[in-house]
Amino acid sequence: MELLSNLGLGFSVASSFANLGFCLIGVLLGTLIGVLPGIGATATIAMLLPITFQLEPVSSLIMLAGIYYGAQYGGSTTAILINMPGESSSAVTAIDGYQMARKGRAGTALATAALGSFFAGTVATFLVAIFAPPLTAIALEFGAAEYFSLMVLGLVMSVALAHGTVLKALAMVILGLLLGIVGTDIYTGTPRFTLGITQFADGLNFVALAVGVFGIAEILRNLEDEHERQVMTRNINRLFPSGPELRQIIGPVLRGTGVGSVLGILPGGGAILASFASYTLEKKLSKHPEEFGHGAIAGVAGPESANNAGAQTSFIPLLTLGIPANPVMALMIGAMIIQGIVPGPGVVTEQPDLFWGIIASMWIGNLMLVVLNLPLIGLWVKLLTVPYYVLFPIIMAMCSIGVYSVNSNVYDLFAVAFFGFLGYVLSKLRFEPAPLLLGFVLGPLLEENLRRAMILSRGDPTTFVTRPISAGLLVLALAVLVLVFLPQIRKRREEVFTESDG
Amino acid sequence: MTLTLTRRILLGTAFVFGLAGAAAADYPDRAITLVIPFAAGGSTDVVGRIVAERMSADLGQQVVVQNVGGAGGSLGATQVAEADPDGYTILMGTVATHALNPLILKQKPYDPVADFAPVSLLVLVPNVLAVNPELPVQNVQELIDLAKTQPLAYASSGNGTPLHLSGELFKAMAGVDITHIPYKGSGPALTDVLGNQVPIIFDNLPSASGHITSGKLRALGVTTAERAPSFPDVPAIAETLPGYETYSWNALFAPAGTPPEAVARLNAAAVAAMADPAVVARMGEFSASIVASSPEELAQHVKAEMTKWEPVVTDANVTMD
Amino acid sequence: MATKPRDDTDMIAGLLLMAAAAFFGWQTAGLEIGTSLRMGPGYFPMVLSGLLFLLGVLVFLKSFGRTGEPMGPVAWRGMLFILPAPVFFGLTVRGLGFVPALFFTALIASQASARMRPLPALVLAVLVTIISTLIFSYGLGLPFRRVGPWLDF
Structure with missing residues (x-):
């Protein structure tokens, strides 16, 4: 068995004393910084990149990978505890995770996230080990038309994220798409919606938007009436999921792992969709879809598994092709080049110890994270007993540093304030932020690929249905659309005779 | 008041101040x-x-x-x-x-x-002109000939980047029209060329070198006047189009x-x-x-x-x- | 007046969407629309602005004929102090430097709560500043000047 000998080589590299140490440092640093609000994996790795230059190539990449998935774990923690996602993937976790926390189930939510992530990480690591080359071939089949259709599917799914009216969710998606357009048009170089501010030439900063519409809007909501409103329930009885709860999360974790593993492979937006797709799937399959948005445990288990599986499999294009699937992977490539490794298809054959060592370390890192995080849950939950008026100045300070550290761009901080205001106004008007965020992330990809596909097909719009993968995705999008709107229409008929507004 | 307080606290916790030293003699002192x-x-x-x-x-x-x-x-x-x-x-x-x-x-x-x-x-x-190996051209001249008979497209890392302009200079000097497809950075552009969604790319030699070595990309020419020492077998575009240099x-x-x-x-x-x-x-x-x-x-x-x-x-x- | 029932929140929401659509539409006006083969930079935003306006109209119309939940109190004090905090940090981080900018940012933000009294606020801001400086400036080596040129003597 070549696979076994390869994995053996990998584990022998990854379990050397030094590499275990660097893996531990990586996941520890990643978790700690990921937990700080407003600072996601990209900012973390960019900050810590210089530290790794002094190390051996394998060690430095193991450490960077550790920081990456450590920050993902940590990011979920902030999403659940204070409704402040640092990455697009944890924005979904925030929806139900934060509601669970408000109901005193923060420990359960955190444990669910940790266990789901560990399971997904394990499965995805083995997928990477076994199927990396054939999966790469699939990823290369995706051209502009396929990506466009995938984004359409993603947007359709985002409507299902909303627990309010579909109409308002759609409006949020479109507002998000428009905000995503801010910046320089990549085809003509024309600035759009930048109001003449050069600092917005590369678009609005995701972290600024997410921190604003989720985190700051939430702080403001909590400050509305300090005398009457208790921000968090103080009685946190149990940390770990009970038996029935464990049974509840098995299905979502399995499905989330599958969805995340597949989507994570696609460079350019695949992994972004993983947690959204999983949430939609769970909401549709659930017997109690009305619980979603009010603290459904499946709404944490599924997306968290999906996002961690996607995080692992997004290493596939990096390791087999040397192509970055997301900004974090681009940083990893920079790290490889600085270490004198030429990223590309040659890495597997020329440096098998590096390739398999990183894969083995992913699993070790996930194991470390779950061991590290389960005991930490108690500590995180205690944070909730800190009075809110002490907590939020700290949050504001961390956000300011985090957002500024990404690009040293002062305008990103102005954007935080603006989107905090916008987010608060929107929440007062009962709009939901998650569809807005998804629209914002997918908007540029949607337009970019639509226009590229049209140029490549020489203006023939049938390109979207004559290419089989693209056609399949569009059919799927149509099916989701029907699934989303049918219950609405049916409910409308029932409502005709009542006065409730659903 | 608050300012002096901060300063006292800073000094009290033994922070080192990096104040600007104006004298050029001891440059750099921070x-x-x-x-x-x-x-x-x-x-x-x-x-x-x-x-x-x-x-x-x-x-x-x-x-x-x-x-x-x-x-x-x-x-x-x-x-x-x-x-x-x-x-x-x-x-x-x-x-x-x-x-x-x-x-x-x-x-x-x-x-x-x-x-x-x-x-x-x-x-x-150096930058490099490379094609997906499925494109039936072996050198710069064959690419120019092919471009004259059928529409082609090339990928670059973005509008107005050195790579885009390398492509435009190539088109002008070769007298051909090849559609420019801009991407957000070199990575996504490379992906689409490797997957043969777009057949041609102008890229930085460092980022493309791994794919050239492994044969996933066929390098037709480097953009420097002379061949690159790291790829002595890849001709310079200037060998076909004299004077081409970026x-x-x-x-x-x-x-x-x-x-x-x-x-x-x-x-x-x-x-x-x-x-x-x-x-x-x-x-x-x-x-x-x-x-x-x-x-x-x-x-x-x-x-x-x-x-x-x-x-x-x-x-x-x-x-x- | 015996008015018909109306969901004020949704009515305002609809108007807000229409206003946003109008803003984006106005900003799109100068952009080239292009053709379906070579879509110009204005094509996509124009379609989206139109859709957003349409949705705004629908939300607005649907607000009539039913009553919604009231909007509840507004966090005026919160907005007054929370929103300027990151702006202040942005304006001063280069001039004052990381340490003083962060101190005042935390201090400003802490004023958003009526429960926060001056002394605890000061202590909190100092602690936040010290810990953040240790983590970010010394620990992670972020390239910010700790004390900026405005404080040079």
């Missing part, structure tokens, strides 16, 4: 910020970090890398142009910040000549008005760094050729590059607001 006008992980970032590390050792002060990405490098360059000319803020300039952007941008945020004190031209980095370059700039002593000190440190065997080896792996010029040579180089690119930019009608 950390120097090297602004890299692109995101971390890109090729300019890589060159910058390798050089910064070596320069720190020589100057006896930390050269701290700060990534200020955005607007094709203009944001970082503007920040340095407006910084205090005390020698403590310097820029890793490129062909984009000091030749192309000033030509392309309708509103010019800075003047590449008047706003900067050149320090040293560090390296030249490359990316990286150079250090300080803000205009920086004391000449500080510029000289920085130049000495940069030249020493580029002579370091470890740096030479790294740059070799990176297909970059070392120049390590004097400040005067860099000033000349910037003027020459602007003269060279101006007609290309005008003919290709590339503009940005």
